[in-house]
Amino acid sequence: MKKEKLKFLHYFKDKPLQFKGTLILSVLVLMLISLLIMPIMKISDPAVDLSVNIYGFDVIASFGNEIQKYVYSIGDIFLTLPKVPSILLLISFILIIVSIIATIISTFTKFIRYQNLIIGITLGITSLYTIIIYLFLITTKNLSALDFYGNTKAFFEVYSLGINILINIVLGIFLTLIAFFLKPNGIKKVRKNFIMYLLLIIPLTLMFIFKIYPIFLQIILSLKEYVISDGIWGSKWVGFANFRFVFQEPDMLKLIGNTVVISVSRILISIIPPIILAIILYEMGRDRFRKGIQTVLYIPHFFSWIVVYGIAYAFINPEGLINNIMLLTGNEPIKILTSESKFIPLLLTTDLWKELGWGTILYVAALSNVDPNLYEAAAIDGAGFWKKLTKITLPSIAPTIVFVSVMAIGNILSGAGFEQIMLFGSENMEKAQVIDTWVYWEGLNELRYGLGAAVSFFQSAIGLVLVLLCNKFSKRYVGIGLF
Amino acid sequence: MIISRGERIYRNACALIATMVALVCLYPLIYVVFVSLTTSEEWVSRGGIIWFFPSKPTLVAYQKILGSSVVILRSVFVSFIRTVLGTFLGLAVNALTAFVLSRKDLPGKKPIMYIILFTILFSGGLIPGYLTIEALGLKNNIMALIIPTLFNGWNILIFKQFFEGIPKELEDSARIDGVSEVGLFFRIIIPSSKAVFAAIGLFTMVGHWNSWFDASIYIDASHQHLWPLQLFVKINLENTSGLNQGGLDFLINNNTAVGDITMQMALTVVSLLPMLIIYPFFQKYFTKGVYLGAVKG
Numbered sequence: 001m002k003k004e005k006l007k008f009l010h011y012f013k014d015k016p017l018q019f020k021g022t023l024i025l026s027v028l029v030l031m032l033i034s035l036l037i038m039p040i041m042k043i044s045d046p047a048v049d050l051s052v053n054i055y056g057f058d059v060i061a062s063f064g065n066e067i068q069k070y071v072y073s074i075g076d077i078f079l080t081l082p083k084v085p086s087i088l089l090l091i092s093f094i095l096i097i098v099s100i101i102a103t104i105i106s107t108f109t110k111f112i113r114y115q116n117l118i119i120g121i122t123l124g125i126t127s128l129y130t131i132i133i134y135l136f137l138i139t140t141k142n143l144s145a146l147d148f149y150g151n152t153k154a155f156f157e158v159y160s161l162g163i164n165i166l167i168n169i170v171l172g173i174f175l176t177l178i179a180f181f182l183k184p185n186g187i188k189k190v191r192k193n194f195i196m197y198l199l200l201i202i203p204l205t206l207m208f209i210f211k212i213y214p215i216f217l218q219i220i221l222s223l224k225e226y227v228i229s230d231g232i233w234g235s236k237w238v239g240f241a242n243f244r245f246v247f248q249e250p251d252m253l254k255l256i257g258n259t260v261v262i263s264v265s266r267i268l269i270s271i272i273p274p275i276i277l278a279i280i281l282y283e284m285g286r287d288r289f290r291k292g293i294q295t296v297l298y299i300p301h302f303f304s305w306i307v308v309y310g311i312a313y314a315f316i317n318p319e320g321l322i323n324n325i326m327l328l329t330g331n332e333p334i335k336i337l338t339s340e341s342k343f344i345p346l347l348l349t350t351d352l353w354k355e356l357g358w359g360t361i362l363y364v365a366a367l368s369n370v371d372p373n374l375y376e377a378a379a380i381d382g383a384g385f386w387k388k389l390t391k392i393t394l395p396s397i398a399p400t401i402v403f404v405s406v407m408a409i410g411n412i413l414s415g416a417g418f419e420q421i422m423l424f425g426s427e428n429m430e431k432a433q434v435i436d437t438w439v440y441w442e443g444l445n446e447l448r449y450g451l452g453a454a455v456s457f458f459q460s461a462i463g464l465v466l467v468l469l470c471n472k473f474s475k476r477y478v479g480i481g482l483f
Numbered sequence: 484m485i486i487s488r489g490e491r492i493y494r495n496a497c498a499l500i501a502t503m504v505a506l507v508c509l510y511p512l513i514y515v516v517f518v519s520l521t522t523s524e525e526w527v528s529r530g531g532i533i534w535f536f537p538s539k540p541t542l543v544a545y546q547k548i549l550g551s552s553v554v555i556l557r558s559v560f561v562s563f564i565r566t567v568l569g570t571f572l573g574l575a576v577n578a579l580t581a582f583v584l585s586r587k588d589l590p591g592k593k594p595i596m597y598i599i600l601f602t603i604l605f606s607g608g609l610i611p612g613y614l615t616i617e618a619l620g621l622k623n624n625i626m627a628l629i630i631p632t633l634f635n636g637w638n639i640l641i642f643k644q645f646f647e648g649i650p651k652e653l654e655d656s657a658r659i660d661g662v663s664e665v666g667l668f669f670r671i672i673i674p675s676s677k678a679v680f681a682a683i684g685l686f687t688m689v690g691h692w693n694s695w696f697d698a699s700i701y702i703d704a705s706h707q708h709l710w711p712l713q714l715f716v717k718i719n720l721e722n723t724s725g726l727n728q729g730g731l732d733f734l735i736n737n738n739t740a741v742g743d744i745t746m747q748m749a750l751t752v753v754s755l756l757p758m759l760i761i762y763p764f765f766q767k768y769f770t771k772g773v774y775l776g777a778v779k780g
Contacts (some may be wrong), residue, residue: 157547193588206634207602214611214614250621295763299759310720315514327530444610449610
């Protein structure tokens with residue numbers, strides 16, 4: 001059944017090089033088609049919500065002519081495309097066509113001996129060229145273009161480039177690597193597992209769009225001073241000015257300080273009480289009863305922070321249980337929700353309530369692997385409660401403890417609990433200013449994208465190094481690692 | 484094994500402490516339910532201190548929330564859609580990726596794994612993520628809450644680790660029986676990794692049902708009909724004055740049988756109930772799958 005579906009694969013059974021060539025060829029054709037039929041540029045005026053897509057064939061048709069475009073609510077308009085970008089884009093079409101021809105020649109003629117070099121070099125040049133013109137077009141202020149009203153402006157202020165160019169760059173680099181490095185032996189394996197690669201297309205596309213592209217964007221943004229009217233690409237490059245700000249601004253130190261203080265207290269809260277509880281649960285015996293209790297203890301972990309906030313609200317709001325009791329006993333009511341000094345204790349209490357039971361799960365699992373004979377042998381040797389605890393129980397969960405704490409330290413800059421602080425704190429609370437909330441309140445909401453991106457880049461970079469180090473440490477000393 | 488008297492006392496003490504902790508854990512939950520059933524009359528007459536089940540319980544709050552306006556039901560529906568779609572598509576995407584990457588002899592597998600690992604350790608952050616969604620035209624679209632969450636490097640790692648532990652002999656014998664490579668996934672892999680599917684499915688489900696922040700930035704107040712339940716609950720907890728966008732008028736100044744706090748607590752109960760209901764069904768898978776999930780944190 002499978003063979004019939006993929007008959008064409010059978011044809012290539014003993015022709016790995018032809019298979020590789022055909023594969024590259026088909027992707028190249030797709031790339032060319034995507035340039036022609038997907039919007040390659042967009043001319044727009046965001047102020048009045050007006051935009052027109054320019055396709056690849058428009059670019060080809062535009063030489064010497066105005067192109068006619070239909071705009072909803074206005075009707076037909078005539079556009080003169082800027083010369084230089086049109087020529088640059090046209091050359092990239094030509095380069096792709098050249099690559100296609102080179103691929104055909106090197107795959108189906110006697111030049112197949114030099115296939116690696118021929119395809120690799122033409123594709124390499126094409127990709128490099130596309131990267132250069134892409135970067136050039138999105139950054140230069142010197143290229144001019146006419147907007148809808150006939151005013152001369154910088155190209156990037158009027159036009160934005162299509163996502164298909166970016167996709168083509170990624171595919172081009174990918175194909176170049178394949179052309180150079182995929183050996184006949186590898187090709188055979190690729191052919192055998194062809195359907196596996198087809199299965200990877202969707203996940204990898206999602207990964208590139210939602211995980212890799214934002215990282216790329218973050219690096220670009222962090223080197224720019226974002227001005228909304230210029231967009232991401234048009235905004236000025238400012239080098240490392242945003243990073244300099246991160247390191248020099250005294251507010252930043254406070255931010256990092258707050259983050260570390262909250263993170264560290266959370267680490268303590270999330271490690272010590274669960275260990276104690278796990279030992280208590282282990283020591284109590286009575287398996288059935290214990291299971292019931294564990295079931296109850298795990299419940300809060302599955303609630304959202306909103307629900308936890310709602311539950312806490314019942315107790316701490318100005319007319320909540322705590323204040324009503326205070327009133328009853330003749331004390332002054334306390335404003336817990338708006339009090340700066342009660343903010344961190346409030347975070348920790350609610351965190352403890354939500355995660356205490358769940359935190360025990362790793363330790364309970366580790367303890368259930370301990371050989372009960374150890375305890376019996378210890379009892380025979382006359383070991384008391386304390387001896388058993390320190391010589392058997394704790395050592396058996398020590399690797400887990402080390403692993404959990406070390407990984408928590410690795411997350412120290414992002415472990416302050418963004419969602420929780422967003423709910424329990426507010427923007428004008430000093431202690432609520434941690435890195436994550438700052439990026440949201442000052443970066444996203446105040447449109448300081450460059451600075452926000454620099455701060456979160458800094459946070460991610462430190463986090464990456466810390467996690468890698470901590471993982472290595474944990475692996476070496478206790479043998480448990482994340483990967 | 485003979486248990487000495489001291490040992491027995493010690494065990495009982497442990498059991499007592501554990502029970503007490505469990506009660507402390509449970510009480511706030513029960514308290515919220517009590518408040519959500521209290522009439523305003525009783526609330527006032529007791530000075531706002533309700534320790535036990537109210538003497539004259541009322542369901543008015545729930546009737547109002549679920550009956551008098553379509554808003555809450557609609558947001559429940561939005562939450563439901565995003566949870567179901569997000570969980571099923573997410574499981575499909577990540578399990579298939581992990582299945583492919585767990586094949587041995589797959590050229591290019593290593594670099595892909597390194598890239599996936601990198602996406603786990605290094606994130607683009609809030610602002611670039613927002614700009615990506617905006618550039619894709621997904622703002623004010625329910626897909627903005629689903630599609631970006633589908634690919635999850637962590638889940639792929641967990642699935643992959645699990646799939647690699649499945650005995651190769653199983654696959655080989657299936658191949659002899661004529662099962663295709665992709666067929667292996669459905670015939671062998673899925674049936675032998677129910678626990679990990681259940682665990683990751685549960686976490687994805689909980690994550691979707693509980694999330695609100697993405698909706699708060701990707702869906703404007705002008706598209707309130709796309710807000711998930713949690714976001715509505717948040718707004719109505721924070722702002723009883725109803726000045727905020729999305730404040731439900733019928734929840735405030737109601738001047739009726741129940742007070743604001745009762746309404747708010749009823750809303751909280753409504754939003755936590757689904758998690759409470761599905762939780763027991765997944766419990767039996769906890770031993771295997773959850774250990775992996777708990778490491779992830």
